[in-house]
Amino acid sequence: MASEAVYGPVIGGVESVEPHRETAELLDPATNRPLARVALGSAEDAARAMEVAQAAFETSPWSAGDGAQRAKVLLRLAQLLEQQQEEFAVLESRNMGKTLRESRIDVGYVVRTLEYVSGLADKLEGTTIPVPGSRFNYTVREPLGVTVHIAPWNYPLLLAMRSVAPALAAGNAAVLKPASLTPLTAVRFARLAKTAGLPDGILNVVTGPGGRLGEALVRDKRCRSVTFTGSSEVGRRISVLAAERLVPATLELGGKSPIVVLADADLDRAARGVGFGIFGNAGQMCWAGSRLIVHESVRLPLLDKLRGLAEALVLGPGTDDGVEMGPLVSREQESRVLDYVGVAREDGGTIVTGGAKASGPKLADGNFVRPTVVADLPPASRAAREEIFGPVLSVFGFRELDEAVRLANETPYGLFAGLWTRDLAAAHTLARRLEAGTVVVNEPPLTFPQSPFAGFKDSGLGSEQGVAGVASYTRVKNVLLNVGLPKKKA
Ligand code: NAD
Numbered sequence: 001m002a003s004e005a006v007y008g009p010v011i012g013g014v015e016s017v018e019p020h021r022e023t024a025e026l027l028d029p030a031t032n033r034p035l036a037r038v039a040l041g042s043a044e045d046a047a048r049a050m051e052v053a054q055a056a057f058e059t060s061p062w063s064a065g066d067g068a069q070r071a072k073v074l075l076r077l078a079q080l081l082e083q084q085q086e087e088f089a090v091l092e093s094r095n096m097g098k099t100l101r102e103s104r105i106d107v108g109y110v111v112r113t114l115e116y117v118s119g120l121a122d123k124l125e126g127t128t129i130p131v132p133g134s135r136f137n138y139t140v141r142e143p144l145g146v147t148v149h150i151a152p153w154n155y156p157l158l159l160a161m162r163s164v165a166p167a168l169a170a171g172n173a174a175v176l177k178p179a180s181l182t183p184l185t186a187v188r189f190a191r192l193a194k195t196a197g198l199p200d201g202i203l204n205v206v207t208g209p210g211g212r213l214g215e216a217l218v219r220d221k222r223c224r225s226v227t228f229t230g231s232s233e234v235g236r237r238i239s240v241l242a243a244e245r246l247v248p249a250t251l252e253l254g255g256k257s258p259i260v261v262l263a264d265a266d267l268d269r270a271a272r273g274v275g276f277g278i279f280g281n282a283g284q285m286c287w288a289g290s291r292l293i294v295h296e297s298v299r300l301p302l303l304d305k306l307r308g309l310a311e312a313l314v315l316g317p318g319t320d321d322g323v324e325m326g327p328l329v330s331r332e333q334e335s336r337v338l339d340y341v342g343v344a345r346e347d348g349g350t351i352v353t354g355g356a357k358a359s360g361p362k363l364a365d366g367n368f369v370r371p372t373v374v375a376d377l378p379p380a381s382r383a384a385r386e387e388i389f390g391p392v393l394s395v396f397g398f399r400e401l402d403e404a405v406r407l408a409n410e411t412p413y414g415l416f417a418g419l420w421t422r423d424l425a426a427a428h429t430l431a432r433r434l435e436a437g438t439v440v441v442n443e444p445p446l447t448f449p450q451s452p453f454a455g456f457k458d459s460g461l462g463s464e465q466g467v468a469g470v471a472s473y474t475r476v477k478n479v480l481l482n483v484g485l486p487k488k489k490a
Contacts, residue, residue: 005036005037006023006037006039007036007037007038007039007183007184007187007188008021008039008041008187008207009039009041009045009049009204009205009207009208010187010190010191010203010204010205011048011049011052011204011205012052012056012201012204013194013200013201014200015187015190015191016045021040022040022042023037023038023039023040024037024040025037026095026181026184028094028095028097028317028366029096029097029326029330029367030316030319030326030327030362030365030366030367031317031365032366032367033365035095036184038207038208039207040207040208041206041208042208042213043212043213043216045208046213046216046217046220047216047220049175049204049206049217050175050217050220050222050223051222052201052204053146053173053174053175053201053202053222054145054146054173055201056173056200056202057143057145057146057172057201057202060173060199060201061199062168062173062198062199062202063171063172063173064171065171066122067121067122067124067171068122070121070122070169070171071118071119071121073196073197073198074114074118074165074168074169074196075114075115075118076196077114077193077198078111078112078114078115080192081111081114081192082111085104085107085108087188088107088157088185088189089103089104089106089107090103091188092106092107092156092182092184092185093318093326094318094319095156095181095182096153096154096156096181096182097282097318097327097328098326099323099324099326100318100319100323102280102281102326103318106155106157106158107157107158109158109449110157110158110165112448113161113162113165113449114161114165117165117166117168117169117470118169120166120169120467120470121169121170121171124141124170124470124471126138126139126140129478131480133482134482134483134484134485135480135481135482135483136480136481136483137478137479137480137481138478138479139476139477139478140476140479141170141471141474141477142171142474142475143171143473143475144167144170144172144224144473144474144475145172145173145222145224146220146222146223146224147163147167147172147173147174147175147223147225148175148177148217148218148223148226148227149163149164149167149175149176149177149226149227150177150214150217150218150226150229150230150238151163151177151178151179151186151230152179152229152230152286153180153181153182153329154284154285154286154389155281156178156179156182156184156186157186159229160178160186161189162229162453162464163227163250163464163469164203166464166469166472166473167225167473168203169470170471171474172224172473173201173202173203173204174202174204175205175217176190176203176206177205177207177208177210177213177214178205179210180207180208180209180210181330182329183205183207186205187205187207189205190203190204190205210230210234214234215237218238218241218242218245219241221245223245223247224247225248225250225473226238226241226247226248226249227249227250227252228249228250228251228252229252229253229286230252230253231253231254232253232254232413232458232459235253238251239251239461249462250460250462250463250464250472251461251462252286252454252464253286253415253455253458253459253460254286254389254413254415254458255286255287255387255414255455255459256290256291256386256387256411256413257287257289257413257416257417257418257445258289258291258292258407258409258418258436259273259274259289259292259293259417259418259419260293260294260408260417260418260419260420260430260434261274261292261293261295261298261302261419261420262295262419262420262426263295263297263298265420265422266422266442267301268305269442270420271302271305271309272309272444273442274289274292274302274306274393274418275306275313277289277444277445278290278371278392278393279310279313279371280444280445282328282369282390282391283337283371283388283389283390283391283392284328284333284390285445286415286416286459287416287438287445288389288445289393289416289418290387290388290392290393290394291384291394291396291408291411292306292393292394292396293397293398293404293407293408294395294396294397294398295398295404296398296399299395299397303352303373303375306352306353306373306393306395307352310353310354310371310373311353313325313371315327315358315370316362317362320362327366327367327368328367328368328369329367330367333367333389333390334357334367334390336388336390337369337388337389337390337391337392338357338369340383340388340390340392341355341356341372341374341383341392343382343383344374344377344383344384344392344394347377347378347381347382347383347384348376348377348378349374349375349376349381349383349394350374350375350376351373351374352373352374353372353373354369354372354373354392355372355374356369357369357370369390369391370391372391373393373395374392374393374394374395375395377396379396379407379410384396385412401426401429401430405430405433405434408434408435409434412457412458413458413459414435414436414437414455414456414457414459415436415437415456415459415460416436416439416445417434417436417439417440418439418443418444419434419439419440419441419442420442421442427441427442435456436456437452437453437455437460438451438453447465450465450466450467451466452464452465452468
């Protein structure tokens with residue numbers, strides 16, 4: 001890609017990259033060299049996107065029309081995306097840093113999401129309700145109107161489409177604000193949607209800073225719902241703004257997820273799963289399994305396996321063949337992660353492996369941090385409680401199950417929990433006791449477009465994915481009709 005490639009807001013099917021626009025330079029996280037420029041949208045761009053979306057919602061057949069037609073367009077979009085999977089994956093890896101393998105999985109997930117929601121577009125049914133007298137009482141599901149979607153940088157396309165796709169399937173007009181650092185695949189996706197036949201104005205993308213654009217979108221009187229995926233701090237702010245406007249807010253926020261390994265677990269599988277769950281995406285995952293809670297009897301052998309696995313990981317630019325862990329998204333993120341490693345050291349943690357910036361050929365200029373495992377950290381340490389959002393695993397031992405549950409549940413978060421055991425009864429018992437929106441047993445973090453995804457406690461509000469995820473972008477109207485039949489004579 002030429003360094004001067006410019007990406008800009010796509011509003012009403014037109015991308016604005018006029019030369020007078022204020023732009024920001026995006027850097028390749030593997031080299032910190034210029035990658036592309038992105039137009040910084042203004043509050044006026046946000047207002048225009050909302051206006052165009054509202055007009056499209058009111059006039060285009062998309063919203064009023066047949067769900068089966070929407071399904072066709074969404075399926076076509078899925079097919080086109082699948083055909084361009086490699087181009088999207090390369091762009092995602094260059095922009096965000098993740099490995100090509102990870103980006104391919106992400107794009108595949110978006111394809112599957114589009115296919116899944118397309119199957120629901122013509123199945124948003126109402127009910128008939130028996131009431132007294134000669135009345136016909138029924139419900140219909142209607143789209144909400146203009147839906148706002150604010151996405152983070154760690155899975156740029158996947159998390160944007162996790163909410164945009166169901167909103168479109170339900171007949172809404174969407175305005176998406178990707179993260180400032182990673183807007184490229186969202187812009188490219190909006191171009192593709194046009195090719196697939198999505199009417200202009202039904203999917204709009206505004207690029208630029210969150211504080212300026214995101215707030216303007218939520219405050220806009222045309223906003224009928226907001227789905228925010230990002231930090232708990234900004235999520236709280238969005239929740240307040242949405243409450244002021246009395247619009248629903250779905251919040252998918254941060255995590256500090258526990259992985260509990262019981263004494264009977266298959267340790268080789270568990271080590272691979274735990275490693276994937278914290279070093280995958282260079283640890284920049286909302287549901288990263290960042291706290292390993294392991295039975296004392298297997299703590300040392302598991303630590304050994306994890307050390308071996310961490311030290312064998314091949315680091316490098318995400319687009320290079322054979323690379324298993326890419327850089328962190330930015331210098332700022334790198335500093336944040338290394339600062340937390342410093343906190344862990346100060347609080348008495350032992351660095352089992354990693355704990356520093358990575359060095360070596362192809363790593364010197366990028367934001368590479370070595371996969372890190374910390375033992376002996378007091379559970380009250382900030383490094384053990386706060387979201388680090390990097391490849392840093394803290395390890396805690398336990399002897400009794402109650403102790404494992406207490407350790408697992410003791411952070412303010414509740415997004416995800418992992419469990420490794422061969423004991424079915426223990427698996428079901430613990431799955432109930434762990435305070436997390438998703439519990440996965442004997443697998444690394446895993447979800448599907450058909451499974452609900454929700455954060456408990458400070459990890460979020462509301463739920464995405466699944467049938468209910470599409471239904472959440474509709475409102476239920478009750479219609480009561482007196483058909484005026486004469487009363488039956490006794
Ligand atoms: P962030 O909260 O900084 O930003 C998220 C989005 O909000 C970005 O598009 C940003 O530009 C925008 N934004 C920032 N300030 C805003 C404001 N005042 N008003 C409106 N929008 C604003 O989060 P991030 O750093 O991009 O992403 C990392 C965070 O996201 C982590 O905490 C991670 O756990 C969380 N996350 C959660 C999930 C989930 O499904 N629960 C998934 C991925 C990431």
